[in-house]
Amino acid sequence: MKLKKLPVNEDAMQLPVDAVITWVDGANPVHKAKLDAYLASIGGARPRSACATRFHSSGEIDYCVTSLLRFAPWLRTIYIVTDAQTPDLIDKLKGTQYEDKVKVIDHKIIFSGYEQYLPTFNSMSISSMLWRIPDLSERFLFLNDDFALIRAVNINDFYRNNSVILRGSWRKMSDRKIINRLLCRVKCFFGMSNQLRKKERVRFVGVQEQSAKLLGFHERYFQLAHNPHPWLRSSWENYFNANPQQLNVNIGYKFRSAEQFVPEGFSAHYELKQHNAVIDNQLKTLQLKPAEQSLRRLKNKISGANVSKNTFFVCIQNFEQAPQESQTIITDWLNSRVGSLEDFLGSQSN
Numbered sequence: 001m002k003l004k005k006l007p008v009n010e011d012a013m014q015l016p017v018d019a020v021i022t023w024v025d026g027a028n029p030v031h032k033a034k035l036d037a038y039l040a041s042i043g044g045a046r047p048r049s050a051c052a053t054r055f056h057s058s059g060e061i062d063y064c065v066t067s068l069l070r071f072a073p074w075l076r077t078i079y080i081v082t083d084a085q086t087p088d089l090i091d092k093l094k095g096t097q098y099e100d101k102v103k104v105i106d107h108k109i110i111f112s113g114y115e116q117y118l119p120t121f122n123s124m125s126i127s128s129m130l131w132r133i134p135d136l137s138e139r140f141l142f143l144n145d146d147f148a149l150i151r152a153v154n155i156n157d158f159y160r161n162n163s164v165i166l167r168g169s170w171r172k173m174s175d176r177k178i179i180n181r182l183l184c185r186v187k188c189f190f191g192m193s194n195q196l197r198k199k200e201r202v203r204f205v206g207v208q209e210q211s212a213k214l215l216g217f218h219e220r221y222f223q224l225a226h227n228p229h230p231w232l233r234s235s236w237e238n239y240f241n242a243n244p245q246q247l248n249v250n251i252g253y254k255f256r257s258a259e260q261f262v263p264e265g266f267s268a269h270y271e272l273k274q275h276n277a278v279i280d281n282q283l284k285t286l287q288l289k290p291a292e293q294s295l296r297r298l299k300n301k302i303s304g305a306n307v308s309k310n311t312f313f314v315c316i317q318n319f320e321q322a323p324q325e326s327q328t329i330i331t332d333w334l335n336s337r338v339g340s341l342e343d344f345l346g347s348q349s350n
Helices: 029-041 060-071 089-093 123-127 178-189 193-199 204-214 233-242 244-251 263-273 295-307 324-337 341-349
Strands: 017-022 078-082 102-106 139-144 147-149 163-166 168-172 220-224 229-232 277-279 284-288 311-316
Touching: 017 060, 017 123, 060 078, 060 089, 060 147, 060 341, 089 102, 089 341, 123 244, 123 263, 139 263, 163 229, 163 263, 204 220, 204 263, 220 263, 229 233, 229 263, 233 244, 233 263, 263 277, 284 295, 295 311, 295 324
Parallel strands: 017 078, 017 139, 078 102, 163 277, 284 311
Antiparallel strands: 139 229, 147 311, 168 220
């Protein structure tokens, strides 16, 4: 498929864009002790949303940052938001031209004035506060640390004519589907609805629906694809200045909850409601789930991404749970496609 040329707003191209990455190393003794202490304080067993693998770090942050430096050099600042931790890559950047381009932001900074909600172990609560980073640009990309770019991108791939670019498709709300409505009635009849909701897995689709309903979408919601998300800082500020209780509720959950709205979905539906979004699905994401996919499947997906001219992002989920051979295949591919941070820095100094 040949990508069509997209119109470029030259004025918009001159405005700064930052990137914000959320990261945590669950193996860090201080973080682990903090999590264990909180679980002990509530006298409860570790919930599924507090599974140790949710906080595990396998070096993905290095590839994420390296890919941004290599394939999106137009980014002004890359912020890494974390909890009293500093990734090793910060030491690698010292003394280089990128030392001041990558900055670590502690949870205490973005939760200033909301310290009662710390510590938090909830990625949705944390990402609800990213817009409060000091000196953050009006336009910024939000990424989890398991994302990386694999091809060069430009500003116009995320923002166009002062609008954000959304990737995904419209879907009917689950409670509007006939089969789901019938099942809901059966569960309610037997008094099962609330019990099941408390135990249900926090699904990305479900919390996207919550986000859409919060903003008045009740028939359909926009189901986002996995990719870096372009956000506007002023949209968050304007909404939560007018609706402060919504922010307090969403950041009040220590662990992910099906009752929350997911920030990615909130941002998308807010901009859609403001008629400030453009839907464009030309750029695709390669999703790798090495803990679930066979070696053959992984190799085929990687080979397809290498030759596909419209695959620009990769998302690697649960890398640490994968067999060693699968990990090696992915690491070797990332080294050839993105490269290590050391190699990138070396190439820039020559």
